[in-house]
Amino acid sequence: MDVILAENLGFCYGVKRAIQLAEDAAAPNQVTNTLGPIIHNPQMVAKLAENGVGTVDSLDEVSEGNIIIRSHGVGPQVYDRVEKMGLTMVDATCPHVRKAQTSAKMLADEGYQVVIIGEKYHPEVKSILEWAGDKAIAIETEEEADSLPRFGKLGVVAQTTFSGTKFRDVVGRLLDKSTDLKILRTICTATDQRQSAAVELAAQVDMMIVVGGKNSANTTRLAQLCGEKCKTYHVETADELRDDWFENIKKIGITAGASTPDWIIKEVYKKCQKK
Ligand code: SF4
Secondary structure, eight states: OEEEEOSSOSOOHHHHHHHHHHHHHOOTTOOEEEESOSSSOHHHHHHHHHTTEEEESSGGGOOSSEEEEOTTOOOHHHHHHHHHHTOEEEEOOOHHHHHHHHHHHHHHHTTOEEEEESOTTSHHHHHHHHHHOTTOEEEOSHHHHHTSOOOSSEEEEEOTTSOHHHHHHHHHTTTTSOSSEEEOOOOOHHHHHHHHHHHHHHTTSSEEEEESOTTOHHHHHHHHHHHTTSEEEEESSGGGOOGGGGTTOOEEEEEEOTTOOHHHHHHHHHHHHHO
8 A cells, every 4th residue: 555644744843842841840759730631632641641741621620749831821820820829830832822922912012902813712822812911802714803893903913723824814804904903923834834735645645544633623624624635534543544444545645733643643654554
């Protein structure tokens, strides 16, 4: 079987860094937790748990030790609370996310109405909203942009993983909403690179296997994009590959989300080669 890996796939810089920081923070006789799952990949979360890095959903669940802030980041009140509680913070906020947070705060401080273009309920967008203060708004669609009133000063930032094309479309609808418009395109290239490489490969093969957490938004998006080009399956591990998918298939492409560990990609690759 001809199996081709996408040119860009798997862990991005921010996720690699967060995992490394979490692994470094783990120590015997030391309580270490991440605030929320470190990445949207259940296998990686389980592996870290085996090495002593647990997961808590809220600071109410901890009273001592290290608390790791994941790459999506958190709002300023979490930093304050961790300090008051006397916990040791390991800040694994991705520098690109940090940039989006500080950009939103800067715009708010300069008196701009902040609009964040991204998925409202995504933890990263929530964290950017918190840095931008009470009045900030998150929108995702052109229709939502149309429904906004006019503002004296309008400042726009993006969720780092938002699609560049969609960002342009939504921003297009904001152009008439203010005469003082500041747009900071805080999109990280990792997502665009993975998406372009996946689409390019999907156009050349009979079937794509997209590897990554079913709860990972960026992996699900890769699967959607590949699905527009060829038969596509989204799996979390090699165990999910089914023999009947491979009937009459000569060329397979593999891609993986930014939160998919290398070892899972390798297992899927090897198993596909044997089909
Ligand atoms: S996708 Fe980009 S912004 Fe998000 S964690 Fe990875 S490197 Fe950072």
